Amino acid sequence: MSNPPYPEINSKRLWRRHLDMAKIGGTPGGGVHRLALSDEDIEAHLLLAEWAGVHGFSTDLDSIGNMFIRRAGSDPSLPPVASGSHTDTQPLGGRFDGITGVLAAFEALETIHEAGIETRHALETIVWNNEEGSRFIPACMGSAVYAGGEEVSDMLAREDRNGVTMGSCVGALKKALPQAGSRELGAPIASFIETHIEQGIELETNGNTIGAVTGMQGYRRFEVHVIGEDAHSGTTPRARRKDAFAAASDMTRALRELLWDEEDEIRYTVGRFEVLPGGISVVPGRVNFYIDLRYHDAGKLDALGDRIPEICRAHAGPCEVEINEFIRQAPMAFPESMIAGVEQAAARHGFPHQRIYSYAGHDARHAARLCPAGMIFIPCWRGISHNESERAEPDDIAAAAQIVTDMLIDQAV
Ligand code: HGY
Ligand code: MN
Numbered sequence: 001m002s003n004p005p006y007p008e009i010n011s012k013r014l015w016r017r018h019l020d021m022a023k024i025g026g027t028p029g030g031g032v033h034r035l036a037l038s039d040e041d042i043e044a045h046l047l048l049a050e051w052a053g054v055h056g057f058s059t060d061l062d063s064i065g066n067m068f069i070r071r072a073g074s075d076p077s078l079p080p081v082a083s084g085s086h087t088d089t090q091p092l093g094g095r096f097d098g099i100t101g102v103l104a105a106f107e108a109l110e111t112i113h114e115a116g117i118e119t120r121h122a123l124e125t126i127v128w129n130n131e132e133g134s135r136f137i138p139a140c141m142g143s144a145v146y147a148g149g150e151e152v153s154d155m156l157a158r159e160d161r162n163g164v165t166m167g168s169c170v171g172a173l174k175k176a177l178p179q180a181g182s183r184e185l186g187a188p189i190a191s192f193i194e195t196h197i198e199q200g201i202e203l204e205t206n207g208n209t210i211g212a213v214t215g216m217q218g219y220r221r222f223e224v225h226v227i228g229e230d231a232h233s234g235t236t237p238r239a240r241r242k243d244a245f246a247a248a249s250d251m252t253r254a255l256r257e258l259l260w261d262e263e264d265e266i267r268y269t270v271g272r273f274e275v276l277p278g279g280i281s282v283v284p285g286r287v288n289f290y291i292d293l294r295y296h297d298a299g300k301l302d303a304l305g306d307r308i309p310e311i312c313r314a315h316a317g318p319c320e321v322e323i324n325e326f327i328r329q330a331p332m333a334f335p336e337s338m339i340a341g342v343e344q345a346a347a348r349h350g351f352p353h354q355r356i357y358s359y360a361g362h363d364a365r366h367a368a369r370l371c372p373a374g375m376i377f378i379p380c381w382r383g384i385s386h387n388e389s390e391r392a393e394p395d396d397i398a399a400a401a402q403i404v405t406d407m408l409i410d411q412a413v
């Protein structure tokens with residue numbers, strides 16, 4: 001089929017929508033605090049559904065809280081051609097991580113709709129629930145459940161630190177969107193493309209606007225509970241202590257030595273470290289910490305991750321230690337057809353582009369289990385992300401939305 005006309009997206013509207021969304025959960029430091037299905041995140045869903053309603057697009061929710069905004073196609077028997085990402089953020093997140101993929105996808109739907117282009121497949125914008133995994137563990141919960149990688153009942157039972165369950169939050173979302181239809185988990189999708197900021201410095205360094213993402217590194221995450229004994233810090237000699245902090249810090253230090261490489265490619269992080277009970281004059285009887293280990297080679301990721309429990313146990317001293325690996329994802333590759341699709345659209349519009357690997361995790365990993373999936377990266381200032389000063393440029397966001405528009409048309413007409 002010859003290339004149909006590719007209507008131009010409305011970059012001013014797209015940027016304005018970013019500013020509108022950034023107000024929802026906006027922080028004094030210029031970032032966004034919009035945890036998964038918090039009141040703020042539900043407000044963001046409602047705003048999107050409101051924008052969708054203006055065009056008569058329908059809104060569906062599935063049982064894990066993913067949202068599907070749909071522009072009908074001429075053949076309802078065909079699965080939708082989709083794009084999207086997530087609206088939830090880290091506790092002190094940026095104004096682009098996730099939301100840019102959702103808004104670029106929605107802008108493509110509106111642009112195609114306003115151009116009156118009829119597509120055989122329906123077009124959908126997908127908002128995957130709880131990509132960050134910050135309020136509720138694990139990350140990419142919504143997309144993983146949808147693609148069959150996690151059991152919905154287990155995930156709905158997950159609690160945040162205040163004992164609130166994901167199930168009650170999904171209930172609140174459905175209550176806030178009574179007009180939403182319901183979507184079956186795992187319902188077929190024809191193809192999925194996700195726009196996201198790179199969260200690294202390669203595109204910025206190379207002066208490229210667009211990254212055609214080739215694949216994503218794997219990761220393994222562990223929770224470690226070190227159990228000692230609360231004691232008086234003045235009267236208890238070292239010989240009689242079961243100091244959970246001393247043991248946990250020995251463990252994390254030993255892990256740093258194990259997971260250190262000259263090439264600086266192993267990503268080992270302890271981002272959450274809780275010392276309890278937290279009294280200044282109390283020898284801590286409990287430490288909970290969380291390990292995020294990532295690497296691009298499956299064999300080495302397996303070998304390194306398998307060493308973690310033994311290292312923790314070897315440094316427990318007089319304490320007990322419980323280790324649970326709660327998520328494990330192998331490195332993955334996107335199909336050549338989607339990578340090339342991004343490159344062709346970028347070349348068509350003269351956007352400087354390159355192929356690029358993703359060192360961050362994204363929902364597209366799980367969509368790729370159901371259909372041909374791909375990702376479009378755009379630069380973010382100095383690669384800063386998961387940080388209030390995260391920044392992306394309107395023109396780069398517009399370029400990605402144009403590519404999404406082109407690809408949706410190519411795949412859905
Ligand atoms: O952690 C990640 O890789 C993603 O940005 N949530
Ligand atoms: Mn993200």
Ligand code: MN
Pocket residue numbers: 090097132386
């Ligand atoms: Mn993120």
